[in-house]
Amino acid sequence: MxxxxxxxxxxxxxxxxxxxxxxxxxxxxxxxxxxxxxxxxxxxxxxxxxxxxxxxxxxxxxxxxxxxxxxxxxxxxxxxxxxxxxxxxxxxxxxxxxxxxxxxxxxxxxxxxxxxxxxxxxxGPARTTMADPALVELVVSPDCDEAARARALRLLGFAADLPLRVVALRSRVPLDRIGGLVCPARPVKAATLADVGVILATTVDADRFPADVRAGIGAADSPDRSWREARTALRFTTARRPVVHHDDLGALALLARIPEDAARDNADVAAIARIAGNPEDLETLDAYCATGSLRRAADCLHLHHSSVARRLEQIGRTLGIELTEPTGLLRARLALTAWRLLDD
Structure with a gap:
């Protein structure tokens, strides 16, 4: 007892x-x-x-x-x-x-x-830039229901009534540094999903991305659609155009939907692939397609315009395209873009 x-x-x-x-x-x-x-x-x-x-x-x-x-x-x-x-x-x-x-x-x-x-x-959590990838994935996943998406956004510190921009990027620069640069005074979160960096922000200043960063910026109101747009825009980035807004692509965004086999079988795309082994030719064609002008391309390449003209004449014969004609320039631009999308 x-x-x-x-x-x-x-x-x-x-x-x-x-x-x-x-x-x-x-x-x-x-x-x-x-x-x-x-x-x-x-x-x-x-x-x-x-x-x-x-x-x-x-x-x-x-x-x-x-x-x-x-x-x-x-x-x-x-x-x-x-x-x-x-x-x-x-x-x-x-x-x-x-x-x-x-x-x-x-x-x-x-x-x-x-x-x-x-x-x-x-x-919501304290303001930091790096976030749990699982929460970020919930926000951008097309398979996530709206209640779970709203909960994940709340846990990341985003108010329900704030607009949200989604950025897909590749860079050796730390994501937290990039997030702080492009959205210095508003909520911003970053994480890596697979091999692609993700930034969620209420505003994005595209002019503040560091050098050597490739970034695609989505425009849709829904985070999952904005993430899809951002990844598409990222595929269109180049050394000359490292930051791409999906809205600026317009009809070019349709090229991302072309099946790879169909693109590879296209004669113009196959011709681009043939000259891709010569970096000099590829750089010349890229500069000409980007500027649409022989003299401006020469300025970009730091060459005399007559040298660029000779190169383009040879490239045109290889491609089977008259590059000095508007239709030929359009074909070359589309073929070069489609070829790059294959390598993405």
Whole structure:
């Protein structure tokens, strides 16, 4: 009987402690605190470092019991819990307690995770550029239902009533740097899907892309359609035209829908493929097609116009196209573009 009484006494103490923890977090949630304040209060309650990380952000919030940011490097987590919103894991919370977990750590982390999910739903994550690729993929996927897309946008920090531009790009420049340049004062998120970089932004300043970046910019209101347009525009980028707006393609965008076999079998495209082995000829043809003028092409190539004229005459014979005629120039432009799309 004495042993049972002792066990019930310990249980009662644990239950009372758990109730105090629940009440503590209920109070915090009524006060509508943000994530740093939530981590700070949790660290004070647990008397050890408490951390919060949302997948949509690039940093962890770690607070020490004295209310200050915990120093780096972080200690191993003594216990962790997932942050779940609408049945989706959106982050994690943890305690860095020296030694084994405390008797109320599980309850504390459970309430901390619930509170962190409520804060994320209310305010969205802290402003950072790099984002969880899974969330970005939900936003741009054509197979995602609108409720899940809206939830992913909210978790990324985008308000439902804000316009959204989608950019597809390839670059060796870090995506967070590019995002900060093209959208410096408004919400922007970036991630890599497969081998293509993605930037989601409320505005995009195309003139601020760094050199050596190839970028396609979508125009549709729907993120999934804008992503499709951005990828199409990316395929049309060249060294002379590294940034392409889908809207500017007009009817040229139809070339991206031509089956590859049909394009390869076209006589003009096959002729371009034959001269592609000579970089000098390809560069000359590209400059002429881009400018539409013999003299402007010569200026681009830093050559005398007579030299360019001789090259174009030879290229025209190889292609079987009279390049100086408007129809011939149009054929060459279309064939060169279609050939490039094959190599994309």
């Amino acid at each position: 004495e042993a049972l009484a002792e066990r019930l006494s310990h249980l009662d103490t644990h239950v009372q402690g758990a109730i105090r923890v629940v009440t503590f977090y209920d109070t915090l949630m009524r006060r509508r605190v943000d994530l740093p304040a939530l981590a700070r209060a949790s660290a004070a309650l647990a008397e050890c470092v408490a951390g919060i990380r949302l997948h949509g952000t690039a940093r962890a919030i770690r607070m020490a019991p004295d209310g200050r940011e915990a120093p780096a490097p972080s200690a191993p987590a003594s216990s962790t819990a997932p942050v779940v919103l609408d049945e989706e894991e959106i982050g994690s919370v943890w305690l860095e307690r020296p030694g084994p977990p405390g008797p109320l750590d599980e309850v504390l982390l459970d309430r901390l995770a619930i509170a962190a999910a409520a804060v994320a739903e209310r305010y």
